[in-house]
Amino acid sequence: MNPFAYSRPDSIDSAIDELVTEPAAKFIGGGTNLIDLMKENIEKPSRLIDINRLPLTDIVELPDGGLRLGALATNADTAYNPLVKERYPLLSQTILAGASPQLRNMATNGGNLFQRTRCYYFYDTSMPCNKRKPGSGCGALNGYNRIHAILGTSDSNPLTTCIATHPSDMCVALAALEAVVRVEGPNGERTVAMADFHRLPGNEPQYDNTLQPGEIVTAIDLPANGFAQHYNYLKLRDRASYAFALVSVAAGLELEGNTVTNARIALGGVAHKPWRKTEAEELLVGKEAVAANFRPVAEKLLEGAKGYGHNTFKIDLAKRAIVRALTEAVTMQKATPQ
Amino acid sequence: MQTTLSPPAPVENASAALPALGTVRLTVNGTAKTLQIAPWTTLLDALREYLNLTGTKKGCDHGQCGACTVLINGKRINSCLTLAVMHDDHEITSIEGLANADGSLHPLQTAFVDHDAFQCGYCTPGQICSAVGLMNEGQAKSEADVRELMSGNICRCGAYPHIVDAVTEVMGIEKQA
Numbered sequence: 001m002n003p004f005a006y007s008r009p010d011s012i013d014s015a016i017d018e019l020v021t022e023p024a025a026k027f028i029g030g031g032t033n034l035i036d037l038m039k040e041n042i043e044k045p046s047r048l049i050d051i052n053r054l055p056l057t058d059i060v061e062l063p064d065g066g067l068r069l070g071a072l073a074t075n076a077d078t079a080y081n082p083l084v085k086e087r088y089p090l091l092s093q094t095i096l097a098g099a100s101p102q103l104r105n106m107a108t109n110g111g112n113l114f115q116r117t118r119c120y121y122f123y124d125t126s127m128p129c130n131k132r133k134p135g136s137g138c139g140a141l142n143g144y145n146r147i148h149a150i151l152g153t154s155d156s157n158p159l160t161t162c163i164a165t166h167p168s169d170m171c172v173a174l175a176a177l178e179a180v181v182r183v184e185g186p187n188g189e190r191t192v193a194m195a196d197f198h199r200l201p202g203n204e205p206q207y208d209n210t211l212q213p214g215e216i217v218t219a220i221d222l223p224a225n226g227f228a229q230h231y232n233y234l235k236l237r238d239r240a241s242y243a244f245a246l247v248s249v250a251a252g253l254e255l256e257g258n259t260v261t262n263a264r265i266a267l268g269g270v271a272h273k274p275w276r277k278t279e280a281e282e283l284l285v286g287k288e289a290v291a292a293n294f295r296p297v298a299e300k301l302l303e304g305a306k307g308y309g310h311n312t313f314k315i316d317l318a319k320r321a322i323v324r325a326l327t328e329a330v331t332m333q334k335a336t337p338q
Numbered sequence: 339m340q341t342t343l344s345p346p347a348p349v350e351n352a353s354a355a356l357p358a359l360g361t362v363r364l365t366v367n368g369t370a371k372t373l374q375i376a377p378w379t380t381l382l383d384a385l386r387e388y389l390n391l392t393g394t395k396k397g398c399d400h401g402q403c404g405a406c407t408v409l410i411n412g413k414r415i416n417s418c419l420t421l422a423v424m425h426d427d428h429e430i431t432s433i434e435g436l437a438n439a440d441g442s443l444h445p446l447q448t449a450f451v452d453h454d455a456f457q458c459g460y461c462t463p464g465q466i467c468s469a470v471g472l473m474n475e476g477q478a479k480s481e482a483d484v485r486e487l488m489s490g491n492i493c494r495c496g497a498y499p500h501i502v503d504a505v506t507e508v509m510g511i512e513k514q515a
Contacts, residue, residue: 001378002378003376003378004377004378005377006360006377006421006423028421028424030420031419031420031421031424032401032416032419035380035419035420035421036400036401036419038378039399039400048377048421050423050424052424076413076475080477099490100404100489100490100491101414101468101471101472101475101487101488101489101490102401102404102407102414102415102416102468102471102490103401103416103419103490105410105413105414105415105471105475106415106416106419106420240489241486241489242489242490
């Protein structure tokens with residue numbers, strides 16, 4: 001780890017001021033990803049601004065029926081919160097499918113949004129990586145890319161190629177639930193829809209999200225509809241627990257009888273951000289909730305998918321995972337423990 | 339209260355200036371300790387290298403194995419992925435703090451011995467601290483829950499069945515047939 005300074009501001013405003021004054025500084029919440037990246041010499045902040053004593057840990061009901069998750073509430077406290085469990089069981093299930101109990105006790109909701117990819121070539125400083133070192137190339141494109149993206153990749157220009165995936169589980173459920181990220185910065189407050197928070201690599205794979213310099217996430221707002229009757233987070237991975245997703249599906253359905261009135265589907269492990277396609281969801285509205293109607297949805301979601309060799313299996317895997325996730329969301333019976 | 343552990347002047351880049359050592363007060367196993375350490379000292383290194391509490395093990399040092407598990411205010415964390423300076427008013431419990439004052443073992447320690455729940459023993463302090471945290475956190479109701487909620491602790495000797503036996507016995511959870 002490189003040497004760095006440390007400070008612990010006592011207000012959101014002073015935290016923002018410190019970051020504006022020293023742009024090479026970074027906020028630290030749980031630190032579960034940042035400290036690891038610092039040990040690997042990937043992140044080298046000049047200062048860590050410890051925001052853990054800021055008053056951002058509460059989970060409170062909103063007047064519109066939604067729920068506000070404090071940016072510094074831990075993943076564990078969020079997943080086990082009675083209101084989250086009752087009204088947003090998809091989010092609770094999704095958080096508990098990620099990491100380990102130790103990490104969930106440390107990791108914060110805000111920090112979860114800023115997790116960086118687990119691409120091996122991003123982590124290995126002896127390899128080229130356009131995300132870590134813009135313009136250096138992509139080790140994954142012709143390397144061992146089993147865990148890599150199949151949708152929304154950037155692969156036409158060697159200097160901007162990036163096929164990394166976003167590693168978060170929680171963000172996949174937040175995307176399906178159409179959560180809204182609350183941000184404060186030098187220019188005041190703003191909100192960002194989950195769909196717009198993370199970005200595709202495009203020509204600037206070094207940027208994971210659309211946050212502006214000096215900004216801090218203060219909360220994540222969940223809309224009133226939590227799809228609490230029919231939901232499912234299906235996570236497919238190399239071991240039963242404590243592994244990143246190869247493919248994951250966060251699904252929420254509203255049914256009248258056996259007819260779908262509303263559907264949400266977001267995919268993890270397949271792109272640089274949680275992958276949603278509203279046209280695919282709309283295909284289901286008014287249809288009977290049966291596998292035959294789920295398959296065209298899966299085809300639509302995977303439209304344009306491209307494999308890079310080792311990860312080509314993900315295309316079929318994702319399609320089958322979508323059909324299974326939706327089927328299980330209808331019956332609320334899981335085929336295997338998750 | 340505003341806390342600053344370094345000169346307030348901005349640092350241009352990480353190598354331009356070495357921030358000063360700071361005073362950190364840690365409460366470890368009920369005893370207050372004052373250390374002069376750099377901000378980049380992980381809690382794991384503070385315990386092992388500065389406080390000579392070497393029961394907490396460094397396995398992967400990347401939050402992947404759980405050997406460094408300790409309790410902060412009763413909840414388990416990976417001490418390799420957090421900085422000591424971040425915990426100056428927290429109650430830290432390491433494996434050395436579990437036995438009673440008279441030297442008698444914590445029930446989980448006894449159960450690990452009784453069930454032969456280790457082979458090489460390197461992961462054991464982390465396993466036991468994790469199991470104490472599991473019980474404090476109160477979410478595990480079945481053997482399957484115990485297996486899932488102990489998944490942050492890797493045992494390369496493969497003592498898992500005996501670890502589950504030890505933990506479920508202390509928790510009073512009936513074993514599945």
